[in-house]
Amino acid sequence: MTKKNKKKLNKIMIAMIVYIIAIIIGKLNILDEFYLSKILFIISYIIVGFEILRKAFRNIIRGKVFDENFLMAVATLGAFGISEFPEAVAVMLFYQVGELFQAIAVDKSRKSISSLMDIRPDEANLLIDGEIKIVNPDEVEIGSEILVKPGEKVPIDGVVIEGESFIDTKALTGESVPRSVKVGNEILSGSINQEGVLKIRTTKKFGESTVSKILELVENASSQKSKSENFITEFAKYYTPIVVIIAVILAILPPLLMSGHPFTTWIYRALSFLVVSCPCALVISIPLSFFGGIGGAAKNGILIKGSNYLETLSKVKIGVFDKTGTLTKGEFKIQEMKAIEIGERELLELVAYAEAYSSHPIAKVLKEEYGKKIDESKILDIKEIAGHGIQGFVLGKEVLVGNNKLLNDFEIEFSEEDLIGTVLYIAIDKKYSGYILIADSIKEDAKEAIKSLKQSGVTKTVMLTGDKERISEAVSREVGVDEVYSELLPDGKVQKVKELIDNKAEDEKLFFVGDGINDSPVLAISDIGIAMGGVGSDAAIEAADVVLMTDEPSKIALAIRLARKNMKIVKENIIFAIFVKILVLVLSALGLTNMWLAVFADVGVSIIAILNALRMLNIREK
Numbered sequence: 159m160t161k162k163n164k165k166k167l168n169k170i171m172i173a174m175i176v177y178i179i180a181i182i183i184g185k186l187n188i189l190d191e192f193y194l195s196k197i198l199f200i201i202s203y204i205i206v207g208f209e210i211l212r213k214a215f216r217n218i219i220r221g222k223v224f225d226e227n228f229l230m231a232v233a234t235l236g237a238f239g240i241s242e243f244p245e246a247v248a249v250m251l252f253y254q255v256g257e258l259f260q261a262i263a264v265d266k267s268r269k270s271i272s273s274l275m276d277i278r279p280d281e282a283n284l285l286i287d288g289e290i291k292i293v294n295p296d297e298v299e300i301g302s303e304i305l306v307k308p309g310e311k312v313p314i315d316g317v318v319i320e321g322e323s324f325i326d327t328k329a330l331t332g333e334s335v336p337r338s339v340k341v342g343n344e345i346l347s348g349s350i351n352q353e354g355v356l357k358i359r360t361t362k363k364f365g366e367s368t369v370s371k372i373l374e375l376v377e378n379a380s381s382q383k384s385k386s387e388n389f390i391t392e393f394a395k396y397y398t399p400i401v402v403i404i405a406v407i408l409a410i411l412p413p414l415l416m417s418g419h420p421f422t423t424w425i426y427r428a429l430s431f432l433v434v435s436c437p438c439a440l441v442i443s444i445p446l447s448f449f450g451g452i453g454g455a456a457k458n459g460i461l462i463k464g465s466n467y468l469e470t471l472s473k474v475k476i477g478v479f480d481k482t483g484t485l486t487k488g489e490f491k492i493q494e495m496k497a498i499e500i501g502e503r504e505l506l507e508l509v510a511y512a513e514a515y516s517s518h519p520i521a522k523v524l525k526e527e528y529g530k531k532i533d534e535s536k537i538l539d540i541k542e543i544a545g546h547g548i549q550g551f552v553l554g555k556e557v558l559v560g561n562n563k564l565l566n567d568f569e570i571e572f573s574e575e576d577l578i579g580t581v582l583y584i585a586i587d588k589k590y591s592g593y594i595l596i597a598d599s600i601k602e603d604a605k606e607a608i609k610s611l612k613q614s615g616v617t618k619t620v621m622l623t624g625d626k627e628r629i630s631e632a633v634s635r636e637v638g639v640d641e642v643y644s645e646l647l648p649d650g651k652v653q654k655v656k657e658l659i660d661n662k663a664e665d666e667k668l669f670f671v672g673d674g675i676n677d678s679p680v681l682a683i684s685d686i687g688i689a690m691g692g693v694g695s696d697a698a699i700e701a702a703d704v705v706l707m708t709d710e711p712s713k714i715a716l717a718i719r720l721a722r723k724n725m726k727i728v729k730e731n732i733i734f735a736i737f738v739k740i741l742v743l744v745l746s747a748l749g750l751t752n753m754w755l756a757v758f759a760d761v762g763v764s765i766i767a768i769l770n771a772l773r774m775l776n777i778r779e780k
Contacts, residue, residue: 166258170251173206177247184244199243207234207250229398236429282313285357295364306356311348314364318343320357322544324518326350327624336519338545353517401743405432408747431746447731447771451724459708460717467703469728470686472721473667477616477714478655478680480672481623481630484690485604485637485711488673490523493579494595505592509584512550512557515540520580520596543567547582558585565590578632597629600636603712608638610715620658622651622680651680659685669704671711677701688714731767738763 180198207230214227230253237246282295283305290305295313298304303319306312312325324336327349336352339345345358409428413421448465455462462468482488497505510528513521514537525532538551546567547560558564565572565583572590575581579597583590601607608619619639623630623646630644643654659668670677670684678701681687689702690709706713745751 163258166254169205170254170258173202173247173251173254176202176205177244177251180247181244196243199247200238203234203238203247203250206247206254207231210250210253223399229401232402233432236432240426240429283307283310298360298364300360300363302360304358304360306351306358308351308353308355311350312345312356312358314347314358314360315362315366316345316358316360318345318356319359321354323354323356324352326352340544401432404747405429427747427749431743444728444731447724447728447767451720451727451771454724455717455720458713458716458720459706459710460713460720461705462717462721463703463705467686468721468724470667471669471704471718472725473665474669474686474718475616475666476618476620476658476662476668477611478620478622478658478668478670478684479639479711480651480670480677480680481621481625481633482598483673484671485607485621485633485639486598486600488598490519490580490596491599492523492527492594493597493599494577495592496594497592498590500586500591505584506594508553508555508557508586509559509582509594511537511552512540512548512559514552516542516548520582523596524582524594556587558588559583578629600633601709601711603710604637607711607714610712611718614715614718616718620654622646622654648677648679651677652683655680655683659683669714671706671714672702673709688717727770727773731770735763735767 176198180195180202183198184195210227210230214231217223217227230250234246234250237243237249280294281292282298284291284293284298285303285305298314304314304316308323318339318341320341322338322340325339325345326336327346337349339356344361345356347364405428408431409421409425412424413419448468451468452462452465455468462471479485495502495506506524506528507530510525510530511532513524514532514534536553540548540550540552542548543560543564545563547558547564549564550557550559558568558570559582561581562572562574562583565585568585568588570585570588570590572583572585575593575595577595577597579595582594582596584592584594611619618641621630621634621637621639621642623642623644625644627644630642634642643650646654655668655670662668667685669686669688670680671688671690672678672681673690677689681689681701681703686704687702688704688706690706704717706717742751
């Protein structure tokens with residue numbers, strides 16, 4: 159719970175204690191000749207209601223008179239005016255409890271995306287006359303030369319003019335495989351240099367570089383995020399002026415039109431009408447219905463950050479997915495191995511020895527799969543052939559491991575495999591000995607997730623990724639998405655989602671599911687942004703409206719089903735509360751009920767609405 163909500167809870171608790179003491183003093187008539195109970199009622203009211211009075215007064219000054227704050231202020235002050243002190247405080251306490259529940263429900267709402275600043279480099283190694291000067295990236299001009307060491311972030315977009323390395327672009331493009339860069343290749347700011355030292359000639363200023371654009375996209379997207387208005391505020395726009403006008407008419411007209419009816423009787427009845435008109439059941443039942451839905455979702459590993467997102471989620475018709483880490487696991491594994499005239503274990507051993515000195519992620523996978531300590535005394539010579547692979551003399555044999563170009567260069571006959579992923583071809587003593595396929599694997603429930611979404615009424619599924627087209631197409635066919643767009647940078651993803659939003663029907667909502675920093679702008683601009691909580695970046699989780707704590711995309715269909723049931727319960731509570739409220743208002747206006755009976759009826763409606771809302775906590779996966 160936030161400090162603000164803890165402070166609000168403390169106020170309610172203190173006010174409740176003072177309220178109970180006031181009731182006891184009044185009932186037992188302890189020192190009541192000094193009006194002690196009334197003083198305590200007023201103190202309790204000020205503790206719990208001052209903020210509402212302040213808001214009502216401020217809104218009146220601004221011309222926004224008729225809202226729930228105004229109604230609460232008039233109703234409770236009216237109750238004080240007719241000496242109904244306990245009712246005045248009780249009504250305000252009920253209202254503030256409902257507000258607290260709503261505040262807790264949205265406690266996890268969108269936070270600042272300050273963690274995105276992690277991809278913004280703080281400094282650049284500027285080369286001046288052969289010497290390195292550490293400067294702020296903003297100070298680097300186009301055409302300058304900068305040095306990026308292993309482990310450092312590339313501060314500014316540019317072109318490699320010296321050195322070779324592998325760069326991790328996952329934070330930018332979502333591509334799972336580190337890219338090889340050499341002289342002449344373009345390189346994006348925000349990517350991470352993994353191996354060799356790179357000398358780069360800048361092609362853009364820092365403010366125009368990719369890393370700055372991502373930050374700007376998120377800021378703009380966050381401001382474009384639409385939120386549905388709270389029902390009670392909309393309801394109060396019409397309800398409040400109507401009940402106030404009726405109360406005024408009730409206080410003035412009957413005594414003027416009917417003889418023998420004193421003003422005091424009708425003024426009392428009008429004030430009672432105002433007290434009864436306070437929509438406590440609505441104020442409590444609506445946030446609690448949403449709170450129940452959010453709690454039910456949390457029990458199933460789905461974090462929904464607020465009631466407005468729950469409502470929007472119930473209307474989604476278009477689902478957009480990132481690939482890496484969302485539909486796929488985002489980690490390399492050996493998917494297939496074929497050995498020719500050699501055992502698979504021996505083939506893996508030779509390859510692991512050949513890759514012994516490499517820090518490439520694929521080499522790490524091979525060594526982890528081998529699982530034994532490598533005896534470096536058995537490695538005679540290792541030569542890395544840039545862009546092709548490795549030639550090594552290990553365990554008494556010459557081993558070639560790399561892509562098809564490597565084996566072609568050594569004129570070794572082999573059959574090229576049409577497989578999705580990274581294929582390592584292996585030759586031993588100049589003879590083709592098989593291949594190893596390394597690829598990112600599809601999540602076990604990805605296919606089921608798409609199928610369940612379509613059964614849940616999602617009419618269109620789309621996959622957006624920075625990965626290669628061939629890999630993306632294969633994944634999309636496997637999981638069953640309707641459309642796929644590949645090789646997209648973050649701004650490309652944003653543009654594609656904007657197109658989808660512009661082309662959808664007004665009553666249809668779009669959700670986007672992602673896990674990386676590069677997904678944050680798209681998460682923010684979508685009607686509903688869904689992040690993977692386990693493997694997702696902090697920035698993606700903070701930018702999202704819904705977080706899947708178990709990283710299972712199949713949870714999305716459950717979230718939609720839960721949201722729709724929740725909205726059904728909310729509507730039931732609204733209709734029931736309004737019906738009872740109107741009935742009690744009519745009886746109150748006719749003088750057929752007293753204030754305590756009206757308060758009891760209101761509390762009864764609230765309890766029924768709360769019990770109805772608690773049904774949301776029993777949602778389970780099918």
